[in-house]
Amino acid sequence: MQRKQIYGLVMAALLGSSLGSAVQGAEVNSAALGMVYAVSEASQPATKDNKAVGVVGEGVKEEAATSTVAMTTAKGIQPVLVSSVLTTVDNKKLNVPQGVTVFDLKRMITPQGMIDGTAFLSAKQFNEEYVNNIRQLAKVKEVNVPELQQFQGEIFRDWNAYQLRGEDAKGVHTAYVVDVALGKDYIQGERAELKLTKALWQALAKEVDGTTASSTNIRGGSLNLLDSLETAQRATGIVRNVPDATAFATSADSEKMFHTWQFMKDFNTTVLAENEAWLASYPTSYSSEAFRQATIDGYKAVKTSQDATTFNTFVNLYKDKFVKAIVADLVNHEKQLAKDATTNERAKEKLAMSVKVREGLQKFFATSNLEADTLGQIKPVNSKLGPALYMDSRMALTFDSYEIPVGSINVIRFEKEGPVFTFLATNDGDFNYWEKQLKATYGIQ
Structure with a gap:
């Protein structure tokens, strides 16, 4: 799974988009946890030795510790929602330290009933869409990659999402964990x-830069704003409903954005080079040991992923280039609008709007940034679940002068069935607490 998609899935889980409309975008706060405790305890069946018996999924029973809370649904399912045991995506049990509880975001209780995340984002469905999109794009005539037109493979196996809640003398601490199990074919x-x-x-560059015959006849350094940016975005994101590659630059009424296109080409060249460097070390066939070493080598091959100064320089460089490109194109557009505004009221309105957009963009990017404080080196470690890789980072997101400090910890295991990526995200103030708790949970020294 490419890094952009991993973190996309992480963000989707953290924002609640995989939990359905009833709880979408809502943080599970202390009050909600208290409600779940109360409801669950009221309905918890009595069992021998005061143990709660739960079922993870359909028909798979497990015994939970005394502190585990379970709830019986109409179907007889008893998902462990609040527990002192973290059940990994590949069904391994890890006891969390005292004072820490695990809240299952994939299966949670709301006033409308239990939400089952697999109904909204199943790994099987995600895998099918991924494979089909690769096949679809490979058949586009401008791309035409015959060997990928029947692409098959297991990329995604399963996912889980949790909220962790911890208490100590300093107060309450919250973190979110996403577990993603990938298949052997993910590389x-x-x-x-x-x-x-x-x-x-390559097809887009030939079309837009006028090096091949084009029905849209784009010449002289101009490019359609709406279509070209949409196409560039699709090309960067790829395999997401990508249409025919010649569908851009067809609306004569849209602004022309030559500088922005040049920026997108430059940025894409850099991203592709990093991805090539990252993938170069991986063998064709999956094996846990070979892929563990290849992950270390690939991580080290991409400087922006391991050095905070390099990362910050990269972000600032391309942020500045992006802003300058858009501003240059908008200024050129405003020059034409200014000529038309003398006789056309609509052009006058467009000119005023363009100036506001340009000034707003400049202000936003001048006061917004993504800056890394530390990017931890990737480290081979031993854990309760066997050999693993460990890395962490601490950074701050700034939006219009509002700062959101973020800390993250990643643990990667390479199992026989495929790798398992574990992502923990928290606010930076709780980073030290969760670093200690996660290492204790996984037995990482």
Whole structure:
């Protein structure tokens, strides 16, 4: 799974989008946890030795510790919602330290009933869409990669999402954990994406830059704003409902954005080079040991992922280039609008709006940033679940002068069935607490 998609899935889980409309975007706060405790305890069946018996999924029973809370649904399912045991995506049990509880975000109780995340974002469905999108793009005539037109593979196996809640003398601490189990073919999927992305961008560059015959006849350094940015975005994201590669630059009424296109080409060249460096170390066939070493080598090959100064320089460089490109194109557009505004009231309104948009963009990007404080080195470690890789980062998101400090910890295991990526995210003030708790949970020294 490519890094952009991993973190996309993480953000989707953290924002609650995988939990359905009843709880979408809502944080599970202390009051909600208290409600779940109260409701669950009221309905918890009495069992021998005061133990609660729960079922994870359909028909799979387990015994939980005394502190575990379970709830019986109409179907007889008893998902463990609040527990002192973290059940990993590959069904391994880890006791969390005293004072820490695990809240299952994939299966949670709301006033409308139990939410089952698999109904909204199943790994099987995600895998099918991923494979089908690769096949679809490979058949586009401008791309035309025959060997990928029947692409098959297991990329995604399963996912879980949890909220962790901890208490100590300093107060209450909250973190979110996403567990993603990938298949043995996930690197083959990455390589397919990379190949298609390069082919698509080559086709786009030929079309837009006028090096091939084009029905849209784009020449002289101009480019349609809406269509070109949409196409560039699709090309960067790839395998997401990508249409015919010649569908851009067809609306004569949209602004022309040559500088923005040049920025997108430059940025994409850098991203593709990093992805190639990252993938170069991986062998064709999956094996846990070979992929563990290849992950270390690939991580080290991309400087922006391991050095905070390099990362910050990269972000600032391309942020500045992006702003300058858009501003330059808007200024050129405003010059034409200014000529038309003398006789056209609509052009006068467009000119005023363009000036506001340009000034707003400049102000926003001048006061917004993503800056890393530390990017921890990737480290081989031993854990209760076997060999693993460990890395962490601490950074701050700034939006219009509002700062959101974020800390994250990643643990990667390479199992026989495929790798398991574990992502923990918290606010930076709770980072030290959760670093200690996660290491204790996984037995990482």
